[in-house]
Amino acid sequence: MMLARVADSLYWLGRYIERAEHLSRLSSVMLNATLDQTDGTQAVWIAMAAVGEPGDGAGVGSFEAAEALVLDRQDPNSVVSSLARARENARQVRDQITTETWERLNLLYLKVTDARAGKEFSDGSANFLHDVIADLHLFKGAADTTMSHGESWRFMMLGIYMERAQLVSRLLEVCFAESPARGQVDDHVALVSVLRMACALEPYLRVYTAEIEPRHILEFLVFDEDFPRSIRFATAQIEQHLSAMARSASERAGPERLAGRLKARLQFADVDELEAVGAGPLLTTVVNECARIHEAIYETFVAYPLETRLPA
Amino acid sequence: MEKSVAAKTQTLDDAPTLPMTEAAYLPGIAYDEMFTPDGEVRKHYDPLHGRMSTLGAEELAGRQRTLERSFLLQGITFTVYGAENTTERIIPTDLFPRIIPAAEWSKIEAGLTQRLQALNLFLADIYGDQQILMDGVVPRELVLGAPSYRREMQHLYVPHKAYANVCGSDLIRQQNGEFAVLEDNLRVPSGVSYMLANRDAAKRTFPGTYRAAGVRPVERYPDLLLSTLKSMAADWRGDPQVVVLTPGVYNSAYYEHAYLARLMGVPLVEGRDLVVHENMVYMRTTTGLRRIDVIYRRVDDDFIDPLTFRRDSSLGAAGLFNAYRAGNVVICNAPGTGVADDKAVYAYVPDIIRYYLGQEAILPNIETFLCREPRQLQHVLGNLDKYVVKAVGASGGYGMLVGPHASQKERDDFAEAIKADPENYIAQPTIQLSTAPCLVDGRIEPRHVDLRPFILSGEKTIVTPGALTRVALKRGSLVVNSSQGGGSKDTWVLAEENGLHNGNGHGNGSARP
Numbered sequence: 001m002m003l004a005r006v007a008d009s010l011y012w013l014g015r016y017i018e019r020a021e022h023l024s025r026l027s028s029v030m031l032n033a034t035l036d037q038t039d040g041t042q043a044v045w046i047a048m049a050a051v052g053e054p055g056d057g058a059g060v061g062s063f064e065a066a067e068a069l070v071l072d073r074q075d076p077n078s079v080v081s082s083l084a085r086a087r088e089n090a091r092q093v094r095d096q097i098t099t100e101t102w103e104r105l106n107l108l109y110l111k112v113t114d115a116r117a118g119k120e121f122s123d124g125s126a127n128f129l130h131d132v133i134a135d136l137h138l139f140k141g142a143a144d145t146t147m148s149h150g151e152s153w154r155f156m157m158l159g160i161y162m163e164r165a166q167l168v169s170r171l172l173e174v175c176f177a178e179s180p181a182r183g184q185v186d187d188h189v190a191l192v193s194v195l196r197m198a199c200a201l202e203p204y205l206r207v208y209t210a211e212i213e214p215r216h217i218l219e220f221l222v223f224d225e226d227f228p229r230s231i232r233f234a235t236a237q238i239e240q241h242l243s244a245m246a247r248s249a250s251e252r253a254g255p256e257r258l259a260g261r262l263k264a265r266l267q268f269a270d271v272d273e274l275e276a277v278g279a280g281p282l283l284t285t286v287v288n289e290c291a292r293i294h295e296a297i298y299e300t301f302v303a304y305p306l307e308t309r310l311p312a
Numbered sequence: 313m314e315k316s317v318a319a320k321t322q323t324l325d326d327a328p329t330l331p332m333t334e335a336a337y338l339p340g341i342a343y344d345e346m347f348t349p350d351g352e353v354r355k356h357y358d359p360l361h362g363r364m365s366t367l368g369a370e371e372l373a374g375r376q377r378t379l380e381r382s383f384l385l386q387g388i389t390f391t392v393y394g395a396e397n398t399t400e401r402i403i404p405t406d407l408f409p410r411i412i413p414a415a416e417w418s419k420i421e422a423g424l425t426q427r428l429q430a431l432n433l434f435l436a437d438i439y440g441d442q443q444i445l446m447d448g449v450v451p452r453e454l455v456l457g458a459p460s461y462r463r464e465m466q467h468l469y470v471p472h473k474a475y476a477n478v479c480g481s482d483l484i485r486q487q488n489g490e491f492a493v494l495e496d497n498l499r500v501p502s503g504v505s506y507m508l509a510n511r512d513a514a515k516r517t518f519p520g521t522y523r524a525a526g527v528r529p530v531e532r533y534p535d536l537l538l539s540t541l542k543s544m545a546a547d548w549r550g551d552p553q554v555v556v557l558t559p560g561v562y563n564s565a566y567y568e569h570a571y572l573a574r575l576m577g578v579p580l581v582e583g584r585d586l587v588v589h590e591n592m593v594y595m596r597t598t599t600g601l602r603r604i605d606v607i608y609r610r611v612d613d614d615f616i617d618p619l620t621f622r623r624d625s626s627l628g629a630a631g632l633f634n635a636y637r638a639g640n641v642v643i644c645n646a647p648g649t650g651v652a653d654d655k656a657v658y659a660y661v662p663d664i665i666r667y668y669l670g671q672e673a674i675l676p677n678i679e680t681f682l683c684r685e686p687r688q689l690q691h692v693l694g695n696l697d698k699y700v701v702k703a704v705g706a707s708g709g710y711g712m713l714v715g716p717h718a719s720q721k722e723r724d725d726f727a728e729a730i731k732a733d734p735e736n737y738i739a740q741p742t743i744q745l746s747t748a749p750c751l752v753d754g755r756i757e758p759r760h761v762d763l764r765p766f767i768l769s770g771e772k773t774i775v776t777p778g779a780l781t782r783v784a785l786k787r788g789s790l791v792v793n794s795s796q797g798g799g800s801k802d803t804w805v806l807a808e809e810n811g812l813h814n815g816n817g818h819g820n821g822s823a824r825p
Contacts, residue, residue, distance in 0.1 A: 001599055001602060003579055003585050004596040005596070091387070091561050092561050095571075095574035096574075102386075103385050107385060245598070301598040304600075306587060306601075309600040309601050
């Protein structure tokens, strides 16, 4: 049993944490790609398109673009804004999360909002972003090892995986769905960058060796069963957390049914099918289904009509 | 005993082992917690004084930084909203504990228990048969006319007659060394989380000294609070559901609300989480509605129910008060307790104690003049430069004139305000709050302090053996409110007279293992 408002905050805490991590990684990879002699513009374009700001960074330099993506407090989709919202949600439910977990997030928030943050970023953006990502991993680790894996924790994990499924889908859409403006990404540097943006390079290499192919990347990031950032893995987690909550709630399965359907869809599809019809439709389905699951979570757990729950 | 620091040392040669000092520690005319007027260290301060003397200025500053950082990390902060960006500030906190020997504490404890018992009886009476008003002990219009008197509470059953379940009285130590009550806080007193956080910090800052001193623990406060709240629930409710009601995350005491909820293991709810249906109070959970039995509310009376009190409030729940009247939920503290900590009623508390308990007050009041009485008004107006004048309804150090420190113009303006509405003002002599050593800008200096102990009352009345010591951080300032630049420090209540039997002057090597 937990307050509906609290469930809502924990869910969004998870979403913002995941978003902050993803954005940090996009910025980091983008900056790194432009360091090399080879052409890094495709990586910049991918990153900007994945955050919904298409353009090749020609207007502004990639450094300025990355800096804005990380530190712009006016932009609601920057890393610092995501962290501020994550912390605000954590503060709302301060009694529900452990001190260890709270301190990780609070410390990180204080760091990125500090007056010196801008200078630290320009002095060493790679280190800065590396530390932010590492701190977010610490946060997740602290949550995993100190919080009870009950309802509170599940709502937070639900937020994390919902956000992840959508972010990875969006990234793949940008790279591999046919778009009239640009062809598919095929440049080696860009493909490696995509794997880095999904934090997938090393696990990918262990499966497919150093053959970096769009087909393999799609297979890995959509269908891999064990990789925690594949869409299939994320949807399986979503389904698992929702069915555990539904058991304790003894509610009709609303979001749980939707999640189960999406999971099955990914379980029984394969990469040949994906290649035959193009990656676009499946990825769009994932994004849309996630949005429906999100609504169903709200209707079931958070913003349910009171009339249905009043004692007779 | 070694006289290592003469309190009134004026020269560098005599000033000493404490790293404090280019100018030595110079207590003024007020009672000093650490030094006697002759410059001797009071015995119960011996171990701490010894430790302070051996630590260098660097070391002390380092410990102060560690302390502040731990507060920041835990989020024990308030938010300052600026034009450019918002920043987090901690409530200033001082690393040296304030120490109270066992004998002094037992008197405080007895006095507070007596006082709260009498005030609860007073509340039960004025919301019941009003005997005390009939007998003319307290003027009828003073009570019934007070804005904090809630007619809605009349003839309403309150278990154990415990109206004020949580009380945080403000005590001060007068020049003669005696503690007196400055104010009773019976509405929604705050600060207890600072007491607990300060203790946590002090244990890390001076572990050896803490162990050696034999300090009574305060850590049981949350479970004592929970059992007090549970004792207010109806007997037939097997395992009563307790919640903490907060105005929300933007309230300056939000940290404390979340802290208490977390340590009691009960939900922290906001008004929007509550639903009242057929005089029952429920909270919206992920699995539907769940009934609530006891609400520890940290929302002022005015805001708890828009149907009964302020209609524009969204901090409470519509229908909450009716559910309370129907006996289906308990609100703690009860609405309307504020009338008993009214600054004008305060003057009558010794009479109230005598009336209900047949005893003399153990802890005295500060001499108080009621401007509503013409003769007292004349006296006050003629001596404005000697008195502190307070508006009856205000709190937090607002609406107040400190006569001796005010300009003639300020006094004249205030005199007009008093004459316009004499019933709204009381006057008290300026009291020299006692001083205690604090680390200020790398030096140890005396600063004025008060004492806010916390008293719980339900089935039983319990005084927590500890308190929040508030500090006026500005030199010479007597205002300790955190809204006016005050800070806080830990308060050690000693289990017995330790430090007496150590033999060596500093008591650094402890008698205890």
